[in-house]
Amino acid sequence: MTLKNLWFAAAVTAISVAAVSNASAQSVSGSQGDGETPRSLDAVPDLASRKVVDRTPKVDEEQQRSLREPTLEELQRGFTTISRKKGGGEETVAPDGALQENIKLQSDGNRPERAARPTGEDPLFAESDRTVLGEDSRVQINSTTDYPFRTIGQLWSVDNAGNWSTCTATLISPRAVITAAHCVYSAEAGGWLKDYEFYPAANGNNAPFGMVSWSDVFILNGYIENAQTGNTPWDIAVITLSQPVGDNLGWMGYSVYDPAQSFKANIVGYPGDKPTSTLWRASCDVFDVNVIETNFFYDCDTFGGMSGSSIYDYNPDTKERVINGVHVAGNDQFNIGTRLNWAYFQWVNQNAQR
Numbered sequence: 001m002t003l004k005n006l007w008f009a010a011a012v013t014a015i016s017v018a019a020v021s022n023a024s025a026q027s028v029s030g031s032q033g034d035g036e037t038p039r040s041l042d043a044v045p046d047l048a049s050r051k052v053v054d055r056t057p058k059v060d061e062e063q064q065r066s067l068r069e070p071t072l073e074e075l076q077r078g079f080t081t082i083s084r085k086k087g088g089g090e091e092t093v094a095p096d097g098a099l100q101e102n103i104k105l106q107s108d109g110n111r112p113e114r115a116a117r118p119t120g121e122d123p124l125f126a127e128s129d130r131t132v133l134g135e136d137s138r139v140q141i142n143s144t145t146d147y148p149f150r151t152i153g154q155l156w157s158v159d160n161a162g163n164w165s166t167c168t169a170t171l172i173s174p175r176a177v178i179t180a181a182h183c184v185y186s187a188e189a190g191g192w193l194k195d196y197e198f199y200p201a202a203n204g205n206n207a208p209f210g211m212v213s214w215s216d217v218f219i220l221n222g223y224i225e226n227a228q229t230g231n232t233p234w235d236i237a238v239i240t241l242s243q244p245v246g247d248n249l250g251w252m253g254y255s256v257y258d259p260a261q262s263f264k265a266n267i268v269g270y271p272g273d274k275p276t277s278t279l280w281r282a283s284c285d286v287f288d289v290n291v292i293e294t295n296f297f298y299d300c301d302t303f304g305g306m307s308g309s310s311i312y313d314y315n316p317d318t319k320e321r322v323i324n325g326v327h328v329a330g331n332d333q334f335n336i337g338t339r340l341n342w343a344y345f346q347w348v349n350q351n352a353q354r
Contacts, residue, residue, distance in 0.1 A: 026256045028172070028349060030321065032147045033250030037209060038243070044199070044207040047156070048276040050164045055182055055189075056307050057232065057329040076100070078222025078234060079347065084192050086215050086242075099346055119263040119313045121283045122321065124149075138280040138301050141268065144201040145208050148321055150249045153200035153212075154270040154277050155179055155239075155308060159189040167308040168269035169198060170323065171251035174244035176352040178254070179308030180328045180338070181219040181237040187227035192217075198241060200249055202270070202277040209249065216240040218351040233294035235328040236338045237308075238351040252310060254348065257324035258341045260291035265337075267300050267327055269309030280306075286337075293341060296325060297334045311337045 079095040124146070125139065141149055151171040158164045167183035177198060185192055198212045222234035268281045284300040291297075311325035325337035340348065 026345075027322065028254050028352075030148070030151075030253035031246070031250045033150075033246060033248050036248045038245045038248040044211055047199075048205075050156075051162070052272065053163045053165050054272060054305075055165045055186055056305075057182060057235070074222075077225065078220060079343065080221040081218055081347070081351070082221050082224060083216055083218045083351075086213070090192075092221070095347075096350075099343060099350075116261055118315055118317050120316050121264050122266045122281075122312075122314045123316075125266070125281055125283060138271065138274075138282050140274070141279040141281055142203065144203040144279050147250050148252055149268065149279065150201040150209070151246070151252050152268050152279065152310070153177070153198050154202045154305075155183055156197040156199070157183055157193040158195050159186065159193050161189070163189070165193075166270060166272060166305045168306055168310075168327075169239065169308050170310040171200070171246045171249060172238075172254055172310075172323065172348070173251055173352045174246035175241045176246075176354070177239050177241065178310060178323065178326060178348060178352070179237050179239065180326055181223040181235045182328070183308045184217050184237050184239065185219055185223065187224075196239060198239070199277065200245060202279070204275060204278050207277075209245065212245055213242040214239050215242050216354070220347070232329055232336055233338070236326055236344060236348070238348055240351075240354060252312060252321060252323050254310075254323035254340060254345070256342055256345045257296075257339050260288040260296075262286060262288045263313040263324070265298055265300055265311050265325075266314060266321075267306065267309050267311055269306030269327070272305035286311075291339065294339055294344075296337050296339050298337065300327075300335060 076095065079099055081093045083091045143149060153169055155167040155169040156164055167179055169177035169179035172178050184196060196214045199207045200209045200212065218238045220234045226234060263286055264283060265286045266281065266283050268279060270277060271280055274280055282300040284298050286296050286298045306327055309327040310323040311327055312321050312323045314321050325339045327335065327337050329336045338344065
C-alpha cells in the first residue's frame with residue numbers, strides 16, 4: 001500500500017503550533033567529529049540476557065481522529081519543559097519568550113518561506129529492492145563505526161521493576177542525543193524510567209565505543225498531560241550525556257521542517273525483531289499531503305526498538321544529512337514521526353545546546 005492518498009492526511013485536525021516569522025535560525029549543522037575513539041566510561045554488560053519489554057505506542061485511526069487543536073493555555077502548559085537529573089531532582093521550566101511567541105502566533109500562516117531542496121536516499125545505503133509495508137525492506141548496516149552511523153546508538157532504559165526497553169537515539173551535539181519521550185518516561189511504569197544507557201554504533205555483541213551514561217533528560221509537559229488520551233504529538237526527548245562523545249564521533253544536523261515539503265525519509269535504528277543490538281535502515285517517501293502540524297505519516301518498515309530513530313533527508317547537492325523528525329509510533333497501516341516544526345526545533349535546540 002501507499003500513504004500518498006490516505007484519508008487521514010486531510011481529515012486529521014492538527015495540533016497547531018505557529019512559526020516565528022523573524023526567527024534567526026532554521027537549522028543546526030552536523031559534524032563528522034575528529035575520528036578518534038572516545039574513552040569508554042563503562043564496561044558493556046551482556047545485553048542479550050536482559051528481559052526486554054516493548055513500550056512502542058500503538059496508534060490507531062480512531063486516536064488520530066481524536067486529535068484537536070489545543071487552547072492557548074494547553075499549548076503553554078504543553079511546552080513547559082520537565083527535566084530530570086541523574087543525581088536526583090526534577091525541574092519545571094516554562095517556555096521562554098521565543099517559544100511563547102511561537103505559541104501565541106499559532107495558525108496565523110505567517111511562516112517564513114523556504115525554498116524546496118533536493119532530497120534523496122542516503123547514498124551510503126546499499127542498493128536493494130524497494131517495497132512498502134507488508135514486506136520487510138530493511139537492510140542491516142554493518143559499518144556502524146562510519147559517519148553518520150556512528151552518531152546513532154541503541155538506548156537502553158530500565159524501570160524500577162528491572163524491565164528493560166530499547167530505543168534508538170542520535171547525537172545532535174557533542175553531548176546531546178534526540179529520541180522519543182516514551183523511551184525515557186512511561187505512565188504505565190510509574191513515570192520516569194530509572195536509568196538510561198547509550199551505546200553508540202552498537203553492532204551485535206560489539207559496542208565499539210562502549211556505554212555512555214546520562215546526566216539530564218528533557219521532555220514536554222504535553223507528553224505527560226496527554227499520556228492517557230494520545231500523546232504522539234508531544235513524543236520527543238533530549239538527553240544530555242555524561243561526556244561529549246560527539247567531539248570524536250560527530251553528530252547529525254537538524255532543521256525546521258516547515259512548511260511541509262515532500263522528501264525521502266532515511267531511518268536508521270535498532271529494531272527489536274532483529275538480532276540484539278544490530279543496526280538496520282529503511283527509506284521511503286514522505287508526501288506533503290501526509291503531514292500535519294506536529295507529525296508526518298509514512299510507510300517505511302520499522303519495528304519496536306526503532307522508536308526515537310532520527311528521520312533525516314539527504315541533499316545530493318550539498319551532501320548534507322539533516323534530521324527533520326523522530327520516529328515514534330505506528331501500526332500495520334502507517335508509521336508516525338514527530339515533526340520538527342518551528343516550535344519543536346527551538347525546543348530541541350535550547351536543550352541540546354545546554
